[in-house]
Amino acid sequence: MAILMDRIGIWIGVFLTFAIFSFLYKDNPFYKIAEQIFIGISAGYWFIYTIYNILIPNLFIPVTSDFTHNFILLIPAFLGILMLCRLIPSIDWVSRYALAVVIGTTAGLFFKRYLQSDVLNQLTATMLNPFASSNAVQIIGELILIIGTLTGIVYFFFSKKHEGAFGTTAKIGIYFLMVSFGAAFGYTVMARISLLIGRLNFLLGDWLGIIKP
Amino acid sequence: MKKFFFCFFISFMFIFYIQLVAQDISFTAQDNPNDDGGAILLEWNIPLSYPEMIISRSIDRENYIEIAAVSPLLKTFIDDENIEDGQEYFYKLSVLNLEGETIESFSASALAKAEWFNTDKISLLIMTILLGSSITYFIFSARKGKRLYIRKISGLDTIEEAVGRATEMGKPLLFVPGIMDLDDMQTIAGLNILGHLAEKVAQYDSTIHVPVCRSMVLSTAKEIVKEAYLRAGRPDAFKPDSVFYLTDDQFGYVAGVDGIILREKPAATFYLGAFYAESLILAETGFESGAIQIAGTAMPTQIPFFVAACDYTLIGEELFAASAYLSNEPNQLGSLKGQDVGKAIIIITLLVGVVLEMFGIHFLKDFLATH
Structure with a gap:
């Protein structure tokens, strides 16, 4: 029975894989079926996931098992209930309070985090003596790092016209950015190929058995 | 000539012995700095020749419980297991020989407490103040009608x-x-x-x-x-x-x-x-x-x-x-201008930092590094 279910699962997987691949040709009924199944199942999955992996372990169990130490959790629970008020048009405006708390808290929390990770840590990582090494390649690399960082920041100046020496510096900055984007593009495409390899493994291995996993 | 070699040998051995004896052997316990309490920092300076050491903890100086086995190489240990703020903890560092027998032990005590400020992050505070004040200044300027x-x-x-x-x-x-x-x-x-x-x-x-x-x-x-x-x-x-x-x-x-x-x-x-x-x-x-x-x-x-x-x-x-x-909108434009000032500060700091590093001065880099 288990083997039969396994085979059925593989055949459904194969059908849906080909249905999604058929999008490469053009939109068609098979793609539409696969798309709707995918969206419907994933939406249902995430709904159940939220209940069993977020609400129950982080709210219901702590509050019911040890209310004294966890009563503070009622605040986010209350904000959650405010969000549900969107279902009642006459009082849907109260959900704005919950949204305001989330956006305000996010802005405050991330200000410190980004200032530390994206500003100070990067600043100190770039503060180096490029001529400390005896290796010419390393010296050039570190000089490029310093110049690239400086000119990159100049590109992101918004309150000054990019003209003259300032404009040239900003232009050098965007060249540095484009080179790094090109490198990132190639690197990420290579990573995406692994997704295709995964699907081909499924088709040629699990389904047709041509290759051994 | 023999006398000379003998004197040289004796002097050498004496200096070597003095070096060994003079090595500052110490064991201290103190509140772990810059934290929210619940941790005690233990530090020691023990000759590296000892293979292992045992740290024990007590709250009454009598019943010691072994909490960790450490190497002299480590130099520090943070005890943050079930530490209550305000309670005095007594520590014993037992130095073991190769057979695992205690040959010497050192004692120290400390209280854990929470700090209001994390002094490791002063640079973050300065940056926040600089950025915040420049943004506020330009927001008010924009509101007053400055283009x-x-x-x-x-x-x-x-x-x-x-x-x-x-x-x-x-x-x-x-x-x-x-x-x-x-x-x-x-x-x-x-x-x-x-x-x-x-x-x-x-x-x-x-x-x-x-x-x-x-x-x-x-x-x-x-x-x-x-x-x-x-x-x-x-x-x-x-x-x-x-x-x-x-x-x-x-x-x-x-x-x-x-x-x-x-x-x-x-x-x-x-x-x-x-x-x-x-x-x-x-x-x-x-x-x-x-x-x-x-x-x-x-x-x-x-x-x-x-x-x-x-x-x-x-x-x-x-x-x-x-x-x-x-x-x-003036508020947003002012904020953007303020952030640009922040970027200018970053560029200047970076340039100064690189020049200082080239002269072997690491003060600025160490100061800005957050831990």
Whole structure:
């Protein structure tokens, strides 16, 4: 029975894989079926996931098992209930309070985090003596790092016209950015190929058995 | 000659012995600095020749419980297991020989307490004050009527053109606010732009589709679009169904958006927010459909895909500056100018830091490094 279910699962997987691949040709009924199944199942999955992996372990169990130490959790629970008020048009405006708390808290929390990770840590990582090494390649690399960082920041100046020496510096900055984007593009495409390899493994291995996993 | 060698040997041995004896053997316990309590820092200076040491803890100086076995190489140990603030803890460091017998032991005691300030992060505080004060100053300047310049951002100038094109063609616009929730600043920046875009859509009597993949984003986007229609003086034209939820799943969401692009054939697509692996799938489908594409994200790994497949791309901070650019609102312009001052401070600090490093002075780098 288990083997039969396994085979059925593989055949459904194969059908849906080909249905999604058929999008490469053009939109068609098979793609539409696969798309709707995918969206419907994933939406249902995430709904159940939220209940069993977020609400129950982080709210219901702590509050019911040890209310004294966890009563503070009622605040986010209350904000959650405010969000549900969107279902009642006459009082849907109260959900704005919950949204305001989330956006305000996010802005405050991330200000410190980004200032530390994206500003100070990067600043100190770039503060180096490029001529400390005896290796010419390393010296050039570190000089490029310093110049690239400086000119990159100049590109992101918004309150000054990019003209003259300032404009040239900003232009050098965007060249540095484009080179790094090109490198990132190639690197990420290579990573995406692994997704295709995964699907081909499924088709040629699990389904047709041509290759051994 | 023999006497000379004998004296030399004796002197050498004496100096060697003095070096050994003079090695400062110490064991101290103190409150672990810059924390929120509940930890005691133990430090020792013991000759490295000893193979192992045992740390024991007691609260009454009588019943010691072994808490860790450490090597003299480590030099420090932070005890943060079941430590209560205000309670004095007594520690014993037992030095063992190769047979595992205690040959010497040292004692120390300390109380744990929480600190108000983490002095390791003074640099963060200074940076926050500098940035905060420059932003506040320019916000007030802008409010008083000072004209603040903001450079041209190409992608944003085409918003009106895209809406006009959509109206002429009788096709909708598509806005994708990324796949992250409201706890990502890029999503908030994208939604800010959605407000301006929806206002233009309302003015031109065009239509917009906003598929989302997070419940909080759904509520916020709906509020934003509704308010934009209200600002444009056309609240009756707002369709609540124009902002809709697909699924939380990354690729399920992409499949849905791709379907919308193919069937609705939007005149313009906007991808503004936080994107991951779906960026190229979306942008490529939009490109195939012939839509004007404007994208913006601060995800360094996804920008290249948008640059390759979209007509205009807002790179990194341009996404955050977009709202100020579109609204010309004094608060936002002042904030942007203040951030530019922050960038100038960063450039100067970096240059000074590099020069100091070249002269072997590490003060600035050490000061800025947060732990």
